[in-house]
Amino acid sequence: MSCWMPRCPALSMCRGVAALPITCLERAKELKSRLGILLHKPELAHRIGAAGKLQLGSRQRDSSREVLEWRESFDQLLKSKNGVTAFHTFLKTEFSEENLDFWLACEDFKKTRSKTKLASKANRIFEEFVQSEAPREVNIDHETREITRKNLSGATSACFNEAQAKTRTLMEKDSYPRFLKSASYQDMTKQAASRGTSKRLHT
Numbered sequence: 001m002s003c004w005m006p007r008c009p010a011l012s013m014c015r016g017v018a019a020l021p022i023t024c025l026e027r028a029k030e031l032k033s034r035l036g037i038l039l040h041k042p043e044l045a046h047r048i049g050a051a052g053k054l055q056l057g058s059r060q061r062d063s064s065r066e067v068l069e070w071r072e073s074f075d076q077l078l079k080s081k082n083g084v085t086a087f088h089t090f091l092k093t094e095f096s097e098e099n100l101d102f103w104l105a106c107e108d109f110k111k112t113r114s115k116t117k118l119a120s121k122a123n124r125i126f127e128e129f130v131q132s133e134a135p136r137e138v139n140i141d142h143e144t145r146e147i148t149r150k151n152l153s154g155a156t157s158a159c160f161n162e163a164q165a166k167t168r169t170l171m172e173k174d175s176y177p178r179f180l181k182s183a184s185y186q187d188m189t190k191q192a193a194s195r196g197t198s199k200r201l202h203t
Contacts, residue, residue, distance in 0.1 A: 010036050013136075016126070041093065055081060063082070063192075064191075064192035064193075064195045065113060066080055066083070066135075067082075067188050067189060067192040068189060068193075069183075070185075073178050074168075074172040074176050075157060079180050084100070087100060087175075087176075087179055088100050090173060090175075090178075091179075091186060092159065094175065094178070098136035098138055099138055099139070099170060100171065101136065102125070102129040102130075102163075102167055103168055103171070105125050106164040107158060107161045109121050109125060113159065115155075117180070118155050118156070122152050122155040122159055122160070123152060123155075126149070130148050130149075130160075131145070131149070132145065138167050139167075139170060140166045140167065142165050144162050146165070147163075148162065148163045150158060150182075
């Protein structure tokens with residue numbers, strides 16, 4: 001008569017482990033050993049943390065420098081995606097963002113290669129921004145408006161050049177100086193300057 005004994009779960013587990021190929025067990029031990037070495041090297045962790053802080057600091061310095069560069073010239077502002085966004089937000093407070101939107105639409109228009117798309121885009125931009133009583137009419141003189149209208153008959157990538165230039169000059173001489181004096185930009189420059197000061201104190 002055989003005596004029944006309950007199965008030991010631990011025994012089954014041991015058998016399962018024993019059944020694994022030797023190479024798998026060796027790799028597991030090696031991995032555990034490597035992890036142990038890494039965990040017991042605080043200076044390595046410190047280096048990794050320091051590298052992360054260095055990258056973050058570099059990004060902050062870049063953004064600080066970029067903000068301060070916007071006041072150097074209107075071109076510097078328009079070259080910066082963040083600058084265009086900040087300027088657009090400011091123009092909204094003055095209800096004149098259509099000038100920048102028109103300028104950006106012209107920049108995008110110039111990149112169009114298809115003649116069919118060029119003509120349809122030209123008409124759309126003219127109807128939205130240039131024609132008299134347009135939904136988002138930009139502030140240009142009658143002569144420039146008529147020149148642009150005539151250019152549509154044989155639309156090329158340059159057909160809005162004159163109207164775009166007039167709008168750009170208006171923004172540069174009128175809206176841009178007010179943007180630089182605005183509370184929002186002054187706050188950004190103060191933050192940029194304080195980050196620069198903090199960086200110098202910690203070096």
